[in-house]
Amino acid sequence: MENKSIWEDTVHIGSYPKLDHSIKTDVLVIGGGITGILCASELKKRGHEVVLVEQKRIGGGITKNTTAFISALHETLYQDVVHKYGYKYASDYLRLNLMAIEEYKKLRQKYDFDFKECPSTMFTAMNDDVILKEKKILDSLNYHTELIESLPLEDVSIKLGIRFNNQGRLNPLKLINALAEDLSIYEETRITKLQKNVAYTEKYRIEFNNVIVATHYPFINRFGLYFLKLRQRISYIVSLNHKEIDGTYCSIDSGLYFRGYDDNLIIGGYDRDTKEPCNKMFLKRISSLYGFNQINYSWTNQDVMTLDGIPYIGKYSLMRKNWFVATGFNMWGFTWAMVSSKVLSDMIEGKEEIKLISPNRSIWHKQLFINIGTTIVNMLKIKKPRCTHLKVALKYNKIDKTWECPAHGSRYDDNFNVINDPAVKK
Numbered sequence: 001m002e003n004k005s006i007w008e009d010t011v012h013i014g015s016y017p018k019l020d021h022s023i024k025t026d027v028l029v030i031g032g033g034i035t036g037i038l039c040a041s042e043l044k045k046r047g048h049e050v051v052l053v054e055q056k057r058i059g060g061g062i063t064k065n066t067t068a069f070i071s072a073l074h075e076t077l078y079q080d081v082v083h084k085y086g087y088k089y090a091s092d093y094l095r096l097n098l099m100a101i102e103e104y105k106k107l108r109q110k111y112d113f114d115f116k117e118c119p120s121t122m123f124t125a126m127n128d129d130v131i132l133k134e135k136k137i138l139d140s141l142n143y144h145t146e147l148i149e150s151l152p153l154e155d156v157s158i159k160l161g162i163r164f165n166n167q168g169r170l171n172p173l174k175l176i177n178a179l180a181e182d183l184s185i186y187e188e189t190r191i192t193k194l195q196k197n198v199a200y201t202e203k204y205r206i207e208f209n210n211v212i213v214a215t216h217y218p219f220i221n222r223f224g225l226y227f228l229k230l231r232q233r234i235s236y237i238v239s240l241n242h243k244e245i246d247g248t249y250c251s252i253d254s255g256l257y258f259r260g261y262d263d264n265l266i267i268g269g270y271d272r273d274t275k276e277p278c279n280k281m282f283l284k285r286i287s288s289l290y291g292f293n294q295i296n297y298s299w300t301n302q303d304v305m306t307l308d309g310i311p312y313i314g315k316y317s318l319m320r321k322n323w324f325v326a327t328g329f330n331m332w333g334f335t336w337a338m339v340s341s342k343v344l345s346d347m348i349e350g351k352e353e354i355k356l357i358s359p360n361r362s363i364w365h366k367q368l369f370i371n372i373g374t375t376i377v378n379m380l381k382i383k384k385p386r387c388t389h390l391k392v393a394l395k396y397n398k399i400d401k402t403w404e405c406p407a408h409g410s411r412y413d414d415n416f417n418v419i420n421d422p423a424v425k426k
């Protein structure tokens, strides 16, 4: 089965010209995924002159392969945030994500992107203490949640779940398409170099006052140490013929997640870091539960994970006051992309960074040392081929038939065409 998502196959995205002369703009947004599109759209709404450039086609990056749950309930992140940073930061985390959901509800009144308001559930088949702890923390943040003991899917076991009501789900490419129509966009326009106030494509210059790097994996290595602060995680997804189910669901132990979309059921899971071996059991398990013939799409996707599970939204580096970044969404990019659009627009208008999500917060986490270790070990290997990003030795994945960078997550097909960033060329 072809590696293609249900969104990519069913939504026709409009096309935009290639940049063919040098230009000037107030704000340049680099990257035409959900983050770049929402940022450009918000800035335009506030009256800024904004240009968005995309190296391939808009919506063609990670966004085309997402599952698009719109939820403020992210595994059991509230207890992690309280443990690492205290209740004040957990309260900020909740406030920002709930704000993002309300913004999607406002957008729904203007655009059709199959937004459906629905509950969002995290559940366990084993460890109900974790769910009860999450509930207790949310109670103390004065946020109402419900405990549930059954799921709409008979084949998935549950002991206990926690539910947020009034969350949502949507069609990601319909949203991108709708918002893009009002924007000034150049496709097939890759930024190869960034200086203080100028971005360069192969042939042209774009002068700007402010720039937002919304490229999923930040592509400038010289500032911000993103190649040490980020790793990538891959997930496997299928869509199958199934009666419509309401809501979005994630298991905190097996890692399986699912949602409905019309007469389709989208199921994902079997996540792994790019340094870990591929597990070929996902398709087998789904086929054995539902029958191979029921599967209509099958695809993979990967997202960037931060050191502490909280994204980097703010100044790209303390050395560059007019460069902004939004990355490290830890598989929850839809609410965070919306937060990015508001926070970065505010910052461009002079507001302070939000500490919880500042890219320049402390990096002293256990994961930093794991990332450094993985990078060094794989850089020192004398094996070929090497990744074009930072020359790390690539590992072959026989099951997916891909070459993968264990340190930064770039992936290539058998002919060394780039499937996933940060690598951009063969």
Ligand SMILES: Cc1cc2nc3c(=O)[nH]c(=O)nc-3n(C[C@H](O)[C@H](O)[C@H](O)COP(=O)(O)OP(=O)(O)OC[C@H]3O[C@@H](n4cnc5c(N)ncnc54)[C@H](O)[C@@H]3O)c2cc1C
Residues within 6 Å of the ligand: 030, 031, 032, 033, 034, 035, 036, 053, 054, 055, 056, 057, 058, 059, 060, 061, 062, 063, 064, 065, 066, 067, 068, 069, 070, 071, 189, 190, 191, 192, 214, 215, 216, 219, 233, 234, 235, 236, 237, 268, 300, 301, 302, 303, 326, 327, 329, 330, 331, 332, 333, 334, 335, 336, 337, 421
């Ligand atoms: C399996 C999976 C399921 C997920 N499900 C959910 C979910 O249910 N809910 C949720 O909230 N989040 C989810 N996420 C996360 C979410 O999909 C991503 O965080 C989000 O789509 C990232 O969007 P983006 O715009 O930052 O990146 P992208 O969509 O990758 O966009 C970045 C764009 O930048 C372009 N670009 C890169 N470099 C350059 C350059 N130098 N010049 C010009 N353009 C450039 C790329 O071509 C690309 O189009 C999921 C992630 C995965 C992996």
